Amino acid sequence: MLSNSIDIAGYERSRVQLIDEDRALRVDHPRTVKFTAAEIEADRIVRNIRSLETQSIWGADHEDIPHVFPGMEFLTAKDIIVKTKLFQILTRMPKGALLHIHQGASVDASVMLRLALQQPAIHISCPNVINASTILSTSPRFKAFPEDRYFDAYGLTELSYIPNTWVSVQKARENFDSALGGPEGFDRWVVGAMTINPTEAYGSHNTVKKIWQKFGDAFMVLDPLIRFLPIWAEHLRAFLLACIDDGISYTEIRTNTFAKCTSFDPAYTYEIAADGQSSVSRRELFLIFDKVVNDIRSEMKVQGRGDEFIGAKIIYVLQRFVDNKALDAELEQCLSMKLEFPHLIVGFDLVGDEEAHKPLIDYLEPLLRFKQRQQELGVDIPFFFHAGETLGDGSKADMNLYDAILLGTKRIGHGFSLVKHPKLMEICREKRIALEVCPISNEVLRLTSSMPMHPLPIFMNNGIPVVLCSDDPGIFGNMGLSFDFFQVLVSSEVTGLLTLGQMARDSIECSTLVGEEKQRAMLAWERRWAMFIKEIVQMEAEYLN
Amino acid sequence: MLSNSIDIAGYERSRVQLIDEDRALRVDHPRTVKFTAAEIEADRIVRNIRSLETQSIWGADHEDIPHVFPGMEFLTAKDIIVKTKLFQILTRMPKGALLHIHQGASVDASVMLRLALQQPAIHISCPNVINASTILSTSPRFKAFPEDRYFDAYGLTELSYIPNTWVSVQKARENFDSALGGPEGFDRWVVGAMTINPTEAYGSHNTVKKIWQKFGDAFMVLDPLIRFLPIWAEHLRAFLLACIDDGISYTEIRTNTFAKCTSFDPAYTYEIAADGQSSVSRRELFLIFDKVVNDIRSEMKVQGRGDEFIGAKIIYVLQRFVDNKALDAELEQCLSMKLEFPHLIVGFDLVGDEEAHKPLIDYLEPLLRFKQRQQELGVDIPFFFHAGETLGDGSKADMNLYDAILLGTKRIGHGFSLVKHPKLMEICREKRIALEVCPISNEVLRLTSSMPMHPLPIFMNNGIPVVLCSDDPGIFGNMGLSFDFFQVLVSSEVTGLLTLGQMARDSIECSTLVGEEKQRAMLAWERRWAMFIKEIVQMEAEYLN
Structure with missing residues (x-):
């Protein structure tokens, strides 16, 4: 009845035009780029996969990962992301x-550690003995030494370790306390010191200022390796x-x-x-x-x-x-x-x-x-x-x-x-x-x-x-x-x-x-x-x- | 020596002009508004107080409040904000x-509760008995009744409480289990159900989607009161x-x-x-x-x-x-x-x-x-x-x-x-x-x-x-x-x-x-x-x- 006198079609035209004008400067706007039929088809396919995964993956509950949504915090989401079809594409x-x-x-931090372990010149030191209560708050320092000054002290986790003294990185790894995971525990610790983990980014260091401190620390760990x-x-x-x-x-x-x-x-x-x-x-x-x-x-x-x-x-x-x-x-x-x-x-x-x-x-x-x-x-x-x-x-x-x-x-x-x-x-x-x-x-x-x-x-x-x-x-x-x-x-x-x-x-x-x-x-x-x-x-x- | 041939003054002039152009559309731009000398002086005073408090308050450590900074999460910051001179102004x-x-x-939620308690017509119900393990996850419902249908059942925290039955809000408060804080515990519980707390906003419900659920719940608690x-x-x-x-x-x-x-x-x-x-x-x-x-x-x-x-x-x-x-x-x-x-x-x-x-x-x-x-x-x-x-x-x-x-x-x-x-x-x-x-x-x-x-x-x-x-x-x-x-x-x-x-x-x-x-x-x-x-x-x- 009344709807006859309302210009729905006119509104729709204005709407299409407004959206188009609003997006006119975009790099993907059809006025500036002509996509091929294959490109348009591939785009449709990918949008479809994204849409399906928004439900199947980002709409589902994940054990140990609360608050899942598309574009969520990367460090938490990474394990989920790598399993998606979208990521594979x-x-x-x-x-x-x-x-x-x-x-x-x-x-990659584990590659950096591997490169360090391949070099007998690379030594490691800490400001304190590494044990269960210090490991999370202690970052190692690396340094290259000439062959006549290589140090083979027992390890960073020994009570006898003298703070800030240098130990061959290979020896330090071999001798890392088994209670802290042994050599694998050493790897986890060093990689952890070279990277930012979700607890740091989203918990303990959750401001720009604080996370830059951890970020700077990670660079300090990496720098001497790269300088060698x-x-x-x-x-x-x-x-x-x-x-x-x-x-x-x-x-x-x-x-x-x-x-x-x-x-x-x-x-x-x-x-x-x-x-x-x-x-x-x-x-x-x-x-x-x-x-x-x-x-x-x-x-x-x-x-x-x-x-x-x-x-x-x-x-x-x-x-x-x-x-x-x-x-x-x-x-x-x-x-x-x-x-x-x-x-x-x-x-x-x-x-x-x-x-x-x-x-x-x-x-x-x-x-x-x-x-x-x-x-x-x-x-x-x-x-x-x-x-x-x-x-x-x-x-x-x-x-x-x-x-x-x-x-x-x-x-x-x-x-x-x-x-x-x-x-x-x-x-x-x-x-x-x-x-x-x-x-x-x-x-x-x-x-x-x-x-x-x-x-x-x-x-x-x-x-x-x-x-x-x-x-x-x-x-x-x-x-x-x-x-x-x-x-x-x-x-x-x-x-x-x-x-x-x-x-x-x-x-x-x-x-x-x-x-x-x-x-x-x-x-x-x-x-x-x-x-x-x-x-x-x-x-x-x-x-x- | 060389600096003579570099046009520092010219650069500075361009800079002032660029900043001015960039801010030309602002509501406070001097081209659109002429401030009085007193206004300019008051603005300076307030900027000064802000700057001092950025250091003295937002640069300090606060017990139980980590990650303090200006403009931080409001629900956590509120106790700090009210103590500032800037806020007082x-x-x-x-x-x-x-x-x-x-x-x-x-x-204010506590005012809403007070208004409810002043009305004998207002009754309250819950989907379960309120005890230490249910109180945080249960929201009350309110409803007004005519005088001939007032209910004086003992209380929401009694084992005998029949879920979803109505109790006079005054009685429910009086009889609220002392182990849950008695009447004051009742007030905290109801106010908590009408509001969003920091743990919800920044922890348990920390996504737009989840916090809207809590937000909707709070409205559901408030609505029947306001309808009376x-x-x-x-x-x-x-x-x-x-x-x-x-x-x-x-x-x-x-x-x-x-x-x-x-x-x-x-x-x-x-x-x-x-x-x-x-x-x-x-x-x-x-x-x-x-x-x-x-x-x-x-x-x-x-x-x-x-x-x-x-x-x-x-x-x-x-x-x-x-x-x-x-x-x-x-x-x-x-x-x-x-x-x-x-x-x-x-x-x-x-x-x-x-x-x-x-x-x-x-x-x-x-x-x-x-x-x-x-x-x-x-x-x-x-x-x-x-x-x-x-x-x-x-x-x-x-x-x-x-x-x-x-x-x-x-x-x-x-x-x-x-x-x-x-x-x-x-x-x-x-x-x-x-x-x-x-x-x-x-x-x-x-x-x-x-x-x-x-x-x-x-x-x-x-x-x-x-x-x-x-x-x-x-x-x-x-x-x-x-x-x-x-x-x-x-x-x-x-x-x-x-x-x-x-x-x-x-x-x-x-x-x-x-x-x-x-x-x-x-x-x-x-x-x-x-x-x-x-x-x-x-x-x-x-x-x-």
Whole structure:
């Protein structure tokens, strides 16, 4: 009766149009990208699997895991995630480039421990005897020694252990008290000290400030291992192979060269050579980096898997607590390394807890001088600043966003608080300044309590280029990119497989690759993507038959 | 040396300009509002107190309260908050209008219990005997009875208590087992059932879905009390007096008239009159509403406090699970009430968990018809839809935002997920559609795990009108608006007292008040604001002398 005079159809048209306008800036909007029929079909299949698993897996009760939901706390959810079909599919997806990764936490902790155990030079020490009451609160320290100074003291769990003395890591493991689990107990303890566990992230250290303390501790455990050159080379290789295994074909690694100028820990010096005592020049370090990358590239080509590995480059990083004078000196070193390794050093960043350390504005003069020096020398080392990795509103870290952008940052590391800044969002959209968004890192480090609470959809709907990154997978356990892609995919009903595909494309687009190398990377990705799409459609066809 | 050729001053100028542009849309931006010298001084004083307390209170260790920080979980922080000087100042601030409040949870739970105990008609029942092992998991039910059916059974904690039978609430209290704390134990139990405690919000029910179950339970306990007319009148009075006490001079109350059409609980009928059995017409209800408001207005005038209370109006609400046919009938009732109480009924809304119940689009036809009928009758009942109270991206509740806006909502209840929608943000800014932001509600209901994680600064920096609201203070314990204002103030270094003042101004501006009444409300607020500012400046002067 009355309904005749109400314009339902007109309303529906307005609604479709409004939703379309609202999503017009998205990377997956049909106006900007034409998907193939196979892509659309694969997307439908994946949405369907997600929807089924939302009920069957995230709607079910799980023993010992309360509060289960899609996009929930990663460290608790990981055991569930790996069992999903959705995750299995994502592990096979070509991810493009990994553009935000700290080399110091790039490798699985158990692999790091294995690498340490392979080196007789590596020793371990503790500030106290390890027993049932101290084990959870004590972190080990590692250190390489020359052969004539190897120590074979009995072990860390002996009453006679003298605090802070060094024991061969192999011996310490062999002799670890059987009441604490023996060698396996040793492994659990060391891996625990190198990683963040759910109890820490969601219980004992459940604020941004507290979890950064544990995060820093984990780095302190890992650092001396990585500084030992034989491990450095091996862990880089292990990292790149793990990337390839997860479908990542290219990476720009934030590499800390441990400047002497840090107030970090005076006992920490430059990298240590295989002899356990000589220091290693940066030149040697970069030569090894180059060799490892070239070796893998050759191996992959020989195996006919050239598309799976384009390469790896370095974003040169320093810590945010150097003073300005030291920074000037370090930046000169960076310039000279760039002149020697122009293909390898592709950017510069300052790292460390933005709220705890100096804001970018404090480094204004050295950073402007650095840019000037680049012009003089005819080189280009763009900035890739961490900025806005914070919940603060107008805090130091939040204000870093203004400076990162004014200083011409090419991408922004995290940019979590960028959502608060309409003008900066506009600049990032217009200048195509990509955000290196690290979903799991942000959640574990308590910027967001679960993925649905993450600002990612805001960036996406505002047309800001986004690349998904893993940040410190060695510490968080999100090796590769499949876990981060998974958390993003299950936390939205708008985002689908094709959205992830567009983000993977953008990761190559927003990398520092140029010219022929970039084209090769993009074509290789496109070939693999087409195969991946075909695989999903076939999988479904087989399942239906 | 080199620094001469670097344009530091130029950089600084660009920086100031960029920050200014980024904040240009804020309600407190100097381009849109000229603050007095006293206001600027008061703002400085308050920022200073905040900064000192960030260290002295939020930087200190508190026994039994781990993880203390500004803007932390409200239910845990409340005991600390009330001791701060900042909070004491905010309790004295004139807040303007409270525009998002559910009448069913508008009054402190212990007051609700006191009101129940004053009524011999009120009885209580439980689904089981209350003892040490059942008390935490059992919620009581209340019901009014006529005098000839009063029940004096011994008590709820007796072994002989027959589940689901009714006991006089006074007797049940008197006879409550002393092992469970006796009458005080009864009070704790009932108040606990009417409220959400920290263990529930941050432990046992720590997801949006689970906490909504507890939230719904609390409403089920409160509802029958409020439906009993003598309590209805008293609790409305108690609510308005509490508002006045906290500096709120006007409110638009979402009033549920408990339509028969609900599938909520068939045993629940319309409101019950003082005789404990007759049902009450909506007309009677609104007459009482009018009387309570007019009485308080007169009392305040007599006390020379006319500026402190402008009045209270009704946003007529129904639950989101009515069917379309029932909704049509209810909307006709709403229209007839509007014709009779044109000054009282100022809007319409549909309430309830947006993810669990029907989306707005399901009600499209009745809602469009309702608008058409308003035109025919020459009345205006604008929509004040709840929309986007969710973490979902593209979920039912998130999609409600499109419909709320297309249907012409005057304000948006919550709009939490609006941040994800650039086009809708633009529309809200341009059409001045205010968001009724409920910081503590959002946090307790687990949309945000603490205030710093809340999207409020995004709305503010994008120039979207925001009014801060308490939502369900009876259940959350955030009586008045001081707690919500506090959480907002301590979670930002950009927002200050003057920002809160502008939001208070906007609460009157974005209310349904018009003409002379609005002008009177605004002038009254301005007078009180000027006094408040003066008070802060004097307080500081006295402190310094």
